[in-house]
Structure formats: structure tokens, C-alpha cells
Amino acid sequence: MGPNAPSSAPRRVLRTVLPSLAVLCVAGVLFSTRRMLMMSAPRCMAGRWHGCYDTFNGVMLMTLVAVPLSVLVAWALASWRRARGAGSTWAWRSSLAEVGMVHGTVPFVWLTMMPGLAPGVAPRRVSLVPLRDLVTMGTGGIIGNLLVFAALGFFAPMRFASLASVPRVLALGAACSVLVEVAQYVLWLDRVSSVDDVLVNATGALLAGLASRRWWRTPADTPSDRPDPVPAPVG
Template identity: 65%
Template sequence: MLDKWQDWVGTFTGVVAGTVVALPVAAVVVCGLAYRRRNTGATTGWAWRRSLAEVGSVYGTVPFVWMTLMPGSGAGIVPGRVSLVPLQDLLAMDRGQVIGNLLVLAALGCFAPLRFAALASLPRILALAAGCSALIETAQYVLQLDRVSSVDDILLNTAGAGLAALASRRWWLATATGSHMPAIRRAG
């Protein structure tokens, strides 16, 4: 089924399979980063949270963004289409599209506040997600990927990031207060 490299990078099935195959690699990278940080004087909790935040935000976001930027059958031939009327496309979306759009930036919303203290507020995460989603929709239009660039996609992507941020809020609030910052080594 996934015989050629194009099957891995050019189909939804291939991207999902590649994401599953990459999970052990992501886990090893998290462990390696945490171990390295722990050996340089960071507290165990801080080292694990920061490592998980970095790897999790990339691992959980890149496959979804990749899928949204896959060309359709008329890519390069069909001109870009734009839908700027809020909630119009949402009513026509099936459940899978809605869930997929909610997941596109969910990992970013969950993990970015853990990694970057400046993002540890819901309005900032929503602004980041809206900006990232607008970039994705703009890329779909400019690259003529035979996709509809829709304001509803931006709303759903942003909502997914916001919901994920709320789900991880307990952890990023603890990180923002500095309770898991690395210990400072004293010369001596």
C-alpha cells in the first residue's frame, strides 16, 4: 500500500502512517532532551516539561499542516477559491472535516505555553493560532492547491488551539510562575 515515497508524503494515509511510525523517535528525542537538560542542572520536572513541549508541538502540528497543504486533483489548474463568510462553510462540513480542523493547531495550543512563558495566556494562544491558520489558508490560495481558503477553517483551527490550551492550562500556569525553572549552579 505504501510502496513508493510519494505514498508516504503525498497521501493522508501515508502521513498518518508516517506519524505513527515516528512516535517512538519523538519519544526518544523527548527523553534525550530531558536527560541532557537534567545533566546541565535543570530540575527534573522542568527538563521533562520543556522537552515534551518542544517535541510535542512540532510532532503534533507538522503532520496536520502537511495534510492541509497537500494538493488536490486540480492543483495548479483550478484558480484559488476563497470563502470569507463566517460559518457558511461550517454548515457544509462533515464531522471529519470539523474534527480535523480542530486538531490542526491543537498541539501548538497545548504545548506552546509550556515552552514559551510569553504565550502563557489564552488570548495570546488564540492570536498565535489565528495568525498561523491565516498563513496556512493564504498558502493554500497562493500555491493553487485546489483547496478552498476559508475563514471557517481559521475559526476552527483557532478554536482547537484554544481548547487544547485550556486543557493544558494547569501545566503552563505552573511553568509561567517559574516553579519548574532550572536550578542555578554555583561555582565552588
């Protein structure tokens, strides 16, 4: 048995156990929310905007339905990179990270940009006192705000070495959240532009980033992911 066998065995176990746990968690969430999501299924399947793309249930349902398409796009990107000479690990990690950022972030940003009951009519509202709105968010509101930029925080440091640090992931989540809050105010969507939303959004991005920390890209390991250059013929 080779010298690396003892250390490689736990890694193989982790590579098997972690994806299995992730699949079980996703399956559990889907099972517990199946009735809520299926409420919007008839309207979404009929292609109706109202009741599907303007509701939380409908947007989440279509996000789940689009998972196979996102997986296909990630596979196509990885295949294209490998055909251009990129290493398999680098190609797959980069492709999955890029698709994951988009697939996991766009639906939540879409939800945060949905107008309230009186867009363009109700006065613009801004809340700049930290923690004042947090007590009124409720459990659902806090969880939702944690998830808005969770995919971005999870995948961005896997794709970009320049973002692979705790302060930068936190700053990324906060900056994106500030842009959303400013857009809500400028577009007069009858939503409250709150500093607490920024705090919770940034916290969600950070927690998700910490969950993917073992896969963060660093400048040192980037060259090792790519194939070695073919030496030019001599003579």
C-alpha cells in the same frame, strides 16, 4: 504523617489516573481506526510516496510510527539540558513540549498543504463569509480542522510563559491558520482559503490549550524549575 500528606495524596492519584486515561483514549482511537490506517501500511513500508505520504491514512500511520522516535528525541533533549545544569522538571517539560509541538503539528499542516485535483489550473478560491463553509465541512472535516493546531495550543503555553494566556493561545492558532490559508492561495494548490478554517483551527488550539492549562508556564514559576546557583567560595 506530615502536614502536606492530605494534599499530596490526591495529586499522586491524579498523576496516575490522568496518564492512564490518556493511554486508554489513545488505545481506543487506534483500535477503532486500525483498519483505516493499515490500508496504507504496504505502501508506507515500501517507501512509496503515492498512497502513503499523499494520503490522510498514510500520514497518520507514519505519525504514529514516529512516536517512539519523538519520545527518544525528547529524552535526549531532557538529558542534554540536565547535563547543562537544568532542573529535572524544567528539562523534561520543555523537551516534551518542544517535541510535542512539532510531532503533533507538522503532519496536519502537511495534510492541509496537499494540492487538490487541479493545482495551478483551477481558479483560486477564497471564502470570507463566516460560517458559510462550516455547514459543508461535515463531522470529519470539523474534527480534522480542530486537530490541525491542537498540539501547538496544548504544548506552546507549557513551553513559553509569554503564550500562557487564553487570548494568546487563541491568537497563536488563528495566526498560524491564516499563514496556512495564505500559503494555499499563493501556491495555487486548488484548495479553498476559507475564514471558517481559521475559526475552527483557532478554536481547536484554544480547546487543547485549556486542556493543558494546569501545566502552563508562568514567569513566577520558571526560576523555581531551575537549580539554585552554587555560591562562590569566600576568601
